[in-house]
Amino acid sequence: MCSSPLVGRERERRRLRAATAPGTLTLLAGAAGTGKTRLVRELHDLPGPTVLTGHCPPGAEPFPFAPLIEALRRITVPGGLNPLCGALRTLLPEHADHLPPAPEPAADPAAEHHRLYRALTELLDALDPTVLVLEDVHWADPATRDLLAYLTPRLPAHLALVLTYRPEDLPRSFPVAALAARTPPGVRHHELTLTPLTRHDLRVLAGRTLTGTDVTADDARRLHTWTGGLPLAAVETLRALAEHPGPGTAIPERPPVPPSLRDWILDRLRALDGDARRLVRAACVLGEPATEPLLAHVAELTPARADKALSRACRHGLLTPAGPAALTAATPLLAHVCNTALPHGKRRRLHRVALAALSRLPEPPHPRLAHHAREAGLLDEWTDHAERAADIALRQGEDCAAVALLRDALTRPDLATRRRRDLALKLGRAAVSGISVEQTIDQLRDVLATPGLPATERGELRMGLGLLLLNQAARNRTARGELVRAAAELADRPDLAARAMCALAVPRSTPDSVDTHRRWMEQALAAAGRSHDTTVAHSVVVNHATLLAQIGDPAAWKVDLPAPGASFDPPTPDALARRREFARGSLNLADAAVMLGHYDRADRHLDDAATWSGADDAPYVHESVRALRLTLDWARGHWRGLAEETEHRLDSPRLAHFPSVTAELDILRAALALAQGEPALARTHLARVHPCRDRPDDPPRPDHTVPVRAFAAGLMARLALARGEPARAWEHVEDLVSLIAAKGIWVWAADLVPGMEALLACGREAIARDLCVRLRTGLRGTDAPAAATALIRLEAALAHRDDQHDRALLLYAEAEAGYRAMPRPYDAAQLREAAAHVHFARPRDEGVEVGLTSLHTALKEYTELGASWDAARVRRLLRAHGVITGCATVTRPHRDGRLSPREGEIAALAGQGRTNREIAVLLHLSPRTVETHVANALSKLGLRSRRDLAAPAPDGDPSPAPGP
Incomplete structure (x- = not known):
C-alpha cells in the first residue's frame, strides 16, 4: 500500500x-x-x-x-x-x-x-x-x-x-x-x-487522495465530524472512498468503513476492561450526549464502578465531554463501528433500556425515542414517537426536521393504511415549506396509489404533492394537473380547496390564459370566505397579490399582506403561519418587482422577506432572497465581486434541493460571463438550466417560470446574434413569445427583445411589427417599466429599419431614459450604442460626429461596468470609423484577449487530454474553477473545443485576441 x-x-x-x-x-x-x-x-x-x-x-x-x-x-x-x-x-x-x-x-x-x-x-x-x-x-x-x-x-x-x-x-x-x-x-x-487534523488539513488530504474529485469545505466538515480529525481514520476512509466512490458529494455524511479501520477500532475497544467497554457501548447506542447517570443506567453499572470506568474510557479517547455534565462517543465513526459489531440481541436490549430511561424524563425527547424504539423492534412505539416528534417540530416551525421524521416513519413496511394516510398528510403539509427531495414526492405518490382512499384525503395528499412539485421541484405542468384534480376532490373542504385554487391562480409556464388564472383566484377567494379559516385567508391574500404583481396590475401593491406580528411574539403555530405567509408574500412581490423593473420596491419587499424567514424554518424563501439580491446587483450594474459571489452560492450543497434558485443563479452567472467576454462559459451555465436527458430514467428537467426562462432565452439570442445567426436568435425566443401571447401576460417579454429584434435581420419585419402592436396592447393598463421600455426599444429598432432616423433617435433616447430611471445601466449603454448606429446612417455629415460621441459614451459605461465583450465591439466600430482607442482598463483587466498565467497553465493541461477534475487535483482548485478557466481560454483563443488546445497557435502566439 x-x-x-x-x-x-x-x-x-x-x-x-x-x-x-x-x-x-x-x-x-x-x-x-x-x-x-x-x-x-x-x-x-x-x-x-x-x-x-x-x-x-x-x-x-x-x-x-x-x-x-x-x-x-x-x-x-x-x-x-x-x-x-x-x-x-x-x-x-x-x-x-x-x-x-x-x-x-x-x-x-x-x-x-x-x-x-x-x-x-x-x-x-x-x-x-x-x-x-x-x-x-x-x-x-x-x-x-x-x-x-x-x-x-x-x-x-x-x-x-x-x-x-x-x-x-x-x-x-x-x-x-x-x-x-x-x-x-x-x-x-x-x-x-x-493532535487531530483540522478541517483545512483534511480538505487538503482529501484533495490529494480523491484524485479527480472536487472536495468542498462541506466535505471536509463531514470528514472531520466523522473521524474527529484522527489521521489514521481519515486516511483509511479516504482510501475506501477512492476505491469505491459514491454518487453525489465527495464525502457523504456516513462514509464506508473499510475492514482494516473497523478492526483497528474494535481492537481499541477490546483493549478496555469490561466496565469501560460497557460504558462506551452505552454511549454509542444512545447516539447523543448523555449524563453520567444515564450512561451508567444503560450500561447497567453501579455509580462507583461507572465513575472509574468513565475515567478510563475518557483517558483512552473513546468518550469525550459534550458539555458541562454530558459525555458522548468520541466520533460518529466509533459509534457506527461499535453498534455494527454488537450482537443483534445485545443491541436490541440496550436500545430498550435506553428507551425506558429516556421515556421517564420530564420532557421526553421523542425523536430519540423514535430511533430507540425502531432499533429495539418496537414498531408501534416507533411510529407513535415519530409522529409526536413531527408534530412538535411543525408547531415550532422546524419543517425540515418534521419531513425527515415522517419520511422515516413511512418506511415501515407493515404500517396500517389509516396510519400511513395520516402520516403522509402531515408529510405533505411539512414538505411544502421544508426541503424537498425526490423521496418525499415518491412517498406521497405511493400513498396516493392506495386503493379506497376517501376523496377528501386523496385531495389533500394530491394538493401537498402538487405544491411540492410547483414550488421546490419546479415542475409546473405536472403540478398543475395534480392541483386541478385536488381542487375537484376537495369540494367538501373549502379551506383546502382554496389553497389548491390559489396556487393555480399564480401564473406559471402552463398554457392557461391570464383569464383562467383570474377565474381560479375568484374561486379561491370564494372558497376562503366559506371556510372562515384565517390561515387560509392569509394564503389566498398572498397569492392574490402575487397574481396581480405577476401580470403587472398596479393593484398588486395595494394588497395588504397578512401582518406578521411583532418580532418578540411567542412562536405559536398561528404566529408562525402568519410570519411565513408574510415572508412568502414579500418574496413573491419582490420577485415580481425585479421582473417588472421596480427595483426600489423590490428592495423593501426583500428586506421584509429576509426579516421574517430563516435559513432553517423557511429555507426556500431564505435562499430565494439571497439569489434575488444578486439579480438586483446585476441589473443595477453593481458587478464588482458579483461573479465570485454567484459562484460561491452555486457551490452550496443546500441549493441542490432548490432547482429554481440554482437556475436563476446559473443564468445570472451566464449573463455576467457573456458581458465580460466569456461566451463559452456563458453557454456552459445556460446548458445547466436545461440539461439533456440522456436516459429515460433520468429525472425530469425542471420547468422553470417564464420570466426565468425569458432571461435565459434573451442571453442565448444575444449569443446567436454575435455569431451572425439571427434566425437562430429568433428560434431561442419564439416558443416563449408564443406562450406569452397565448397567456396574454406581456409584462414577461422584457428580456426577449434581442430575439425579437433578430426578426429584422431575418427580413421578417411584418412579424416584428405585429409583435410590437400586440406588446403595446398587452401592456395597456399595466405598471411594468422593464417591459414598457423594451417595447420602446423594439419600436426604435423598427424605426431605424424604416430609415425613420429622427423617430428612431427619439425612441432610443426615451428607452435609454427609462432604463436609467430603473436603473439598468448596462441596457442603457446598449441603447446609447444603438443610437450611434442610427446617427451613422443619417445622410448629414454631423451625424458621424454625434455617433462617435455616443460610442465614446457607451464605451466609457461598458468599461466602468466591466462589460469587456461590449467594449471590444464598440472599439472595433470606432476603429472602423478611423478612431484609434487605447485599451482602457476595465473591471476585469485580464479580459484583453491574452491568457493569464493561470489560464495558460490550465489550457496546456487540457491540451494534454486531462479532464477538469484531474487538472483541479493537480492545481488544488475546484473543477468549477477549472471549467471557468478552460471556457475563458477557448473564448480568447477563438477555439470551439478543448481538443483544439492541443494544436499550436499560428505564429507561435498562444493567445490571439478574437473580437467578441
Missing part, C-alpha cells in the same frame, strides 16, 4: 528533522491513530545519518530488548569493538561472527543486565551517525525501560534517539517524559505532541 500524504504536520516535521542532530533525545507523543509512525517515516528520506527503527510489540510477556534487537538486526557491525560487546552474541546471533568473543558469565542477573546495557551503549557509540527510533515505548518490556533509563544520561555524541508513545496507554511505572529530565546538561531534548 502506498504511503498516505503527510498534511497538517509541517511544524512537527521541521522540529523532528531538527531533532535528528547527534546527541539529541526526542519524545513524540500522540493518541492512537494520530500519525506518529507516518511522521517518523519522514526521517528515512533525510540525507546523512542512518535511521534504525524498532517497535515495542504489545503483549503480556514481551521479549526483552525486542525493539533494540529489531533495530540492530540489519546494521553493519563496525570493527574494533569493545570486548564487552561480546555479551550481545545471544541477543544478536545474526551478527555473532562480527562480535568479540563472549565474556565469562556474570556473577548474578543484575550484573548480567548491567553488562548488556553497557554493551548496547558501546555498540551504538561505535556506529556511524545514526537516528534510533523506538516506536510504541508504552509497550516496552521492563528490560528495554531499564536500558532507556541507563542510556539517556549517557547518550552517545553521534546518536539521535526518538521515542514514540501513546500517553493514554503509558503505565504509571514508566513516565517516559521523565527521561528528558535525566539527560545531562548540554544534551538537547525535544517533546512533540500530535
Whole structure:
C-alpha cells in the first residue's frame, strides 16, 4: 500500500528533522491513530545519518530488548569493538561472527543486565551517525525501560534517539517524559505532541487522495465530524472512498468503513476492561450526549464502578465531554463501528433500556425515542414517537426536521393504511415549506396509489404533492394537473380547496390564459370566505397579490399582506403561519418587482422577506432572497465581486434541493460571463438550466417560470446574434413569445427583445411589427417599466429599419431614459450604442460626429461596468470609423484577449487530454474553477473545443485576441 500524504504536520516535521542532530533525545507523543509512525517515516528520506527503527510489540510477556534487537538486526557491525560487546552474541546471533568473543558469565542477573546495557551503549557509540527510533515505548518490556533509563544520561555524541508513545496507554511505572529530565546538561531534548487534523488539513488530504474529485469545505466538515480529525481514520476512509466512490458529494455524511479501520477500532475497544467497554457501548447506542447517570443506567453499572470506568474510557479517547455534565462517543465513526459489531440481541436490549430511561424524563425527547424504539423492534412505539416528534417540530416551525421524521416513519413496511394516510398528510403539509427531495414526492405518490382512499384525503395528499412539485421541484405542468384534480376532490373542504385554487391562480409556464388564472383566484377567494379559516385567508391574500404583481396590475401593491406580528411574539403555530405567509408574500412581490423593473420596491419587499424567514424554518424563501439580491446587483450594474459571489452560492450543497434558485443563479452567472467576454462559459451555465436527458430514467428537467426562462432565452439570442445567426436568435425566443401571447401576460417579454429584434435581420419585419402592436396592447393598463421600455426599444429598432432616423433617435433616447430611471445601466449603454448606429446612417455629415460621441459614451459605461465583450465591439466600430482607442482598463483587466498565467497553465493541461477534475487535483482548485478557466481560454483563443488546445497557435502566439 502506498504511503498516505503527510498534511497538517509541517511544524512537527521541521522540529523532528531538527531533532535528528547527534546527541539529541526526542519524545513524540500522540493518541492512537494520530500519525506518529507516518511522521517518523519522514526521517528515512533525510540525507546523512542512518535511521534504525524498532517497535515495542504489545503483549503480556514481551521479549526483552525486542525493539533494540529489531533495530540492530540489519546494521553493519563496525570493527574494533569493545570486548564487552561480546555479551550481545545471544541477543544478536545474526551478527555473532562480527562480535568479540563472549565474556565469562556474570556473577548474578543484575550484573548480567548491567553488562548488556553497557554493551548496547558501546555498540551504538561505535556506529556511524545514526537516528534510533523506538516506536510504541508504552509497550516496552521492563528490560528495554531499564536500558532507556541507563542510556539517556549517557547518550552517545553521534546518536539521535526518538521515542514514540501513546500517553493514554503509558503505565504509571514508566513516565517516559521523565527521561528528558535525566539527560545531562548540554544534551538537547525535544517533546512533540500530535493532535487531530483540522478541517483545512483534511480538505487538503482529501484533495490529494480523491484524485479527480472536487472536495468542498462541506466535505471536509463531514470528514472531520466523522473521524474527529484522527489521521489514521481519515486516511483509511479516504482510501475506501477512492476505491469505491459514491454518487453525489465527495464525502457523504456516513462514509464506508473499510475492514482494516473497523478492526483497528474494535481492537481499541477490546483493549478496555469490561466496565469501560460497557460504558462506551452505552454511549454509542444512545447516539447523543448523555449524563453520567444515564450512561451508567444503560450500561447497567453501579455509580462507583461507572465513575472509574468513565475515567478510563475518557483517558483512552473513546468518550469525550459534550458539555458541562454530558459525555458522548468520541466520533460518529466509533459509534457506527461499535453498534455494527454488537450482537443483534445485545443491541436490541440496550436500545430498550435506553428507551425506558429516556421515556421517564420530564420532557421526553421523542425523536430519540423514535430511533430507540425502531432499533429495539418496537414498531408501534416507533411510529407513535415519530409522529409526536413531527408534530412538535411543525408547531415550532422546524419543517425540515418534521419531513425527515415522517419520511422515516413511512418506511415501515407493515404500517396500517389509516396510519400511513395520516402520516403522509402531515408529510405533505411539512414538505411544502421544508426541503424537498425526490423521496418525499415518491412517498406521497405511493400513498396516493392506495386503493379506497376517501376523496377528501386523496385531495389533500394530491394538493401537498402538487405544491411540492410547483414550488421546490419546479415542475409546473405536472403540478398543475395534480392541483386541478385536488381542487375537484376537495369540494367538501373549502379551506383546502382554496389553497389548491390559489396556487393555480399564480401564473406559471402552463398554457392557461391570464383569464383562467383570474377565474381560479375568484374561486379561491370564494372558497376562503366559506371556510372562515384565517390561515387560509392569509394564503389566498398572498397569492392574490402575487397574481396581480405577476401580470403587472398596479393593484398588486395595494394588497395588504397578512401582518406578521411583532418580532418578540411567542412562536405559536398561528404566529408562525402568519410570519411565513408574510415572508412568502414579500418574496413573491419582490420577485415580481425585479421582473417588472421596480427595483426600489423590490428592495423593501426583500428586506421584509429576509426579516421574517430563516435559513432553517423557511429555507426556500431564505435562499430565494439571497439569489434575488444578486439579480438586483446585476441589473443595477453593481458587478464588482458579483461573479465570485454567484459562484460561491452555486457551490452550496443546500441549493441542490432548490432547482429554481440554482437556475436563476446559473443564468445570472451566464449573463455576467457573456458581458465580460466569456461566451463559452456563458453557454456552459445556460446548458445547466436545461440539461439533456440522456436516459429515460433520468429525472425530469425542471420547468422553470417564464420570466426565468425569458432571461435565459434573451442571453442565448444575444449569443446567436454575435455569431451572425439571427434566425437562430429568433428560434431561442419564439416558443416563449408564443406562450406569452397565448397567456396574454406581456409584462414577461422584457428580456426577449434581442430575439425579437433578430426578426429584422431575418427580413421578417411584418412579424416584428405585429409583435410590437400586440406588446403595446398587452401592456395597456399595466405598471411594468422593464417591459414598457423594451417595447420602446423594439419600436426604435423598427424605426431605424424604416430609415425613420429622427423617430428612431427619439425612441432610443426615451428607452435609454427609462432604463436609467430603473436603473439598468448596462441596457442603457446598449441603447446609447444603438443610437450611434442610427446617427451613422443619417445622410448629414454631423451625424458621424454625434455617433462617435455616443460610442465614446457607451464605451466609457461598458468599461466602468466591466462589460469587456461590449467594449471590444464598440472599439472595433470606432476603429472602423478611423478612431484609434487605447485599451482602457476595465473591471476585469485580464479580459484583453491574452491568457493569464493561470489560464495558460490550465489550457496546456487540457491540451494534454486531462479532464477538469484531474487538472483541479493537480492545481488544488475546484473543477468549477477549472471549467471557468478552460471556457475563458477557448473564448480568447477563438477555439470551439478543448481538443483544439492541443494544436499550436499560428505564429507561435498562444493567445490571439478574437473580437467578441
